[in-house]
Amino acid sequence: MLELIFIGTGSASESLNRSHSSFFIQTGKYNLLVDAGDGISTALLKQEINYHSIDGIIFTHFHPDHFSGLGGLIIQMEILQRKKPLQIFTHNKLIPFVKDYLHLSYLFEKRISFDIEFIGFEHDEIFNVCGDIRVKSKNNTHIDVYKKYDEDDKNYFSSSSFLFNLKDKNLFYTGDIAAKNDLLLFPEEKFDYMITEITHISTEDILEAVKLIQPSVLYLTHISDDDGQKIEKIINETSAFDVPTIEAVDGLKIII
Numbered sequence: 001m002l003e004l005i006f007i008g009t010g011s012a013s014e015s016l017n018r019s020h021s022s023f024f025i026q027t028g029k030y031n032l033l034v035d036a037g038d039g040i041s042t043a044l045l046k047q048e049i050n051y052h053s054i055d056g057i058i059f060t061h062f063h064p065d066h067f068s069g070l071g072g073l074i075i076q077m078e079i080l081q082r083k084k085p086l087q088i089f090t091h092n093k094l095i096p097f098v099k100d101y102l103h104l105s106y107l108f109e110k111r112i113s114f115d116i117e118f119i120g121f122e123h124d125e126i127f128n129v130c131g132d133i134r135v136k137s138k139n140n141t142h143i144d145v146y147k148k149y150d151e152d153d154k155n156y157f158s159s160s161s162f163l164f165n166l167k168d169k170n171l172f173y174t175g176d177i178a179a180k181n182d183l184l185l186f187p188e189e190k191f192d193y194m195i196t197e198i199t200h201i202s203t204e205d206i207l208e209a210v211k212l213i214q215p216s217v218l219y220l221t222h223i224s225d226d227d228g229q230k231i232e233k234i235i236n237e238t239s240a241f242d243v244p245t246i247e248a249v250d251g252l253k254i255i256i
């Protein structure tokens with residue numbers, strides 16, 4: 001049995017009600033954390049997730065609400081004398097950056113109590129996280145606005161939307177996006193589950209795209225404390241085209 005738990009469902013705004021957006025996929029054999037933003041260690045504690053149970057972490061992009069909890073989480077694992085290797089999945093070109101970040105946080109690979117295995121992926125290629133989790137990444141436009149700062153063209157700016165194939169079910173996670181077309185990155189696929197962020201995209205764009213895509217069920221995440229009306233509108237209007245829509249909250253579980 002596969003299970004998905006929302007660890008956090010908040011936006012980049014700090015909130016006492018929601019941790020930053022992240023979820024945890026448990027297959028029974030392998031447990032994958034999707035994003036590890038600021039405060040992830042506390043958020044995992046709140047959901048009673050044992051740090052040692054995390055086998056891998058995959059990153060959509062490197063905004064602090066999705067990435068900057070990594071160092072603190074590795075420290076928690078180190079304090080608890082983790083022995084099991086930890087896998088980190090990110091775009092190939094971003095691996096040196098993550099290694100530098102850990103090094104600058106004094107988390108030297110040779111010194112900590114467990115191995116970190118970096119696994120790079122490319123967009124548009126399917127890769128296996130484990131037997132029950134296959135992933136395809138698509139580059140979305142969330143951080144295209146920063147490209148002008150990529151002066152030496154290191155291509156450090158990559159933001160993923162993920163199609164997770166979980167046994168025989170498809171889950172589309174938008175990650176953070178910027179435009180309606182980012183919701184339409186997998187036109188050939190049918191989604192058993194779709195999780196969309198709602199911060200960087202208009203209600204109208206979400207509604208138009210969901211009407212086209214027709215996922216079996218839609219979950220809303222990346223929610224700010226003042227998003228109540230937006231959520232209500234999306235839930236009401238998607239019911240008109242028979243897409244059950246659920247506002248995710250921290251701790252919500254999906255049995256897949």
Ligand SMILES: [Zn+2]
Nearest residue numbers: 012063065176
């Ligand atoms: Zn975000």
Ligand SMILES: [Zn+2]
Nearest residue numbers: 061063142176
């Ligand atoms: Zn972002």
